[in-house]
Amino acid sequence: MKWRRKEEQTPLPVEESAQPDTGWATTSMSTGAMANWTAVVRWSAWGLLLTGPLLGGLALASTAQPAAVPTRAEAPPAQPASSDAVAPAGFAELYVAAYVKADDSDADAEELAAFYPAARAMSWTAKGGSERAESASAVQVRQISAGYWSVTVAARITGSAKDSDSGHVHYFQVPVRTTAGSNGAAAGWTAAALPAEVAAPTGSKGAAPELSYGSAHAPLDSDPAVQTVRGFLSAYLTGRGELDRYLSPGTTLHAVRPAPYTAVTVTQIADHGQGPAEGAEAQTPPDGVQRRLLVDVEGEGKHTSSRPMTYAIELRARDGRWEVAALEAAPALATPGTNSNPQEGQGS
Numbered sequence: 001m002k003w004r005r006k007e008e009q010t011p012l013p014v015e016e017s018a019q020p021d022t023g024w025a026t027t028s029m030s031t032g033a034m035a036n037w038t039a040v041v042r043w044s045a046w047g048l049l050l051t052g053p054l055l056g057g058l059a060l061a062s063t064a065q066p067a068a069v070p071t072r073a074e075a076p077p078a079q080p081a082s083s084d085a086v087a088p089a090g091f092a093e094l095y096v097a098a099y100v101k102a103d104d105s106d107a108d109a110e111e112l113a114a115f116y117p118a119a120r121a122m123s124w125t126a127k128g129g130s131e132r133a134e135s136a137s138a139v140q141v142r143q144i145s146a147g148y149w150s151v152t153v154a155a156r157i158t159g160s161a162k163d164s165d166s167g168h169v170h171y172f173q174v175p176v177r178t179t180a181g182s183n184g185a186a187a188g189w190t191a192a193a194l195p196a197e198v199a200a201p202t203g204s205k206g207a208a209p210e211l212s213y214g215s216a217h218a219p220l221d222s223d224p225a226v227q228t229v230r231g232f233l234s235a236y237l238t239g240r241g242e243l244d245r246y247l248s249p250g251t252t253l254h255a256v257r258p259a260p261y262t263a264v265t266v267t268q269i270a271d272h273g274q275g276p277a278e279g280a281e282a283q284t285p286p287d288g289v290q291r292r293l294l295v296d297v298e299g300e301g302k303h304t305s306s307r308p309m310t311y312a313i314e315l316r317a318r319d320g321r322w323e324v325a326a327l328e329a330a331p332a333l334a335t336p337g338t339n340s341n342p343q344e345g346q347g348s
Helices: 031-064 086-101 106-113 117-121 224-238
Strands: 132-143 148-158 171-179 187-191 197-198 263-271 289-298 307-318 321-327
Touching: 086 106, 086 132, 086 148, 086 171, 086 187, 106 117, 224 263, 224 289, 224 307, 224 321
Parallel strands: none
Antiparallel strands: 132 148, 148 171, 171 187, 171 197, 263 289, 289 307, 307 321
16 A cells, blocks of 8 residues: 655644643644544554464464574584594694604793693703604594594604614604683694604505406507597696597596696506497497596606506597596595406496
């Protein structure tokens, strides 16, 4: 409904009442104003009458189902899930690096105390300065209890030229626990003790995993897939040629910049699963057919000679030629109970 403002009317003079003042203010209203007020009251009453059942239904629904609480935009808690040990592992790596180079200086003591607060009260007599952790990486993480972890860190320690042990890998076991914030939630990490040097974890070395590819063979010049792979890797690693011409529609890849190699040679190739039948490599592939290849290459660069590398590449046929559909993140592993040359057909 549209409302239209009425013309203002000249108010009538109000005579002073002869009655005594009772504390209530009384005013007189014009006929037009009274009509407007009556219309407002009438429509308000109708509105309450019509919306009453609707409001009652909404109230009933709100009591039957709990209201959804909006998610607060807060940072995730410092304590990771049991399956994610990235945070304590990274903390332990930094702690070991500070521990290896620490000496009796106040600066090193404070740096170490940032990881292990009890270090401030220790009498540190080690003469550091000559040793450094060239690299420190967590190789084993075990959860002891809720919020408490044991992290084994491998550190390659370098020292003076006279030290025959310089450059060897040392293993340190580090106890790491969460620290609680003001609200009781995990706020960070701290070491429960100094690192302990231990032997290399068992199982850190093992046989190479079995891959789900057939026998590797020298690349065939008559295979159109080999031609695509050669052109793609050359554009990808040497910057020679247009990369997009080798990609399937919808596939986005960027060449390595700056180009690390001046030449790339494909040395071996293996098909995932059974692979194409003998002699089929030279035939024109039907549209939509896929091949997953394990490709061994050697890269030649200004400062590198015959560097071996392995790529897992997925190809897809279109318009009678092979195109790169994906540069896979890792080669396909053989599933348990199968050999290295499964007969389930081509993978996708």
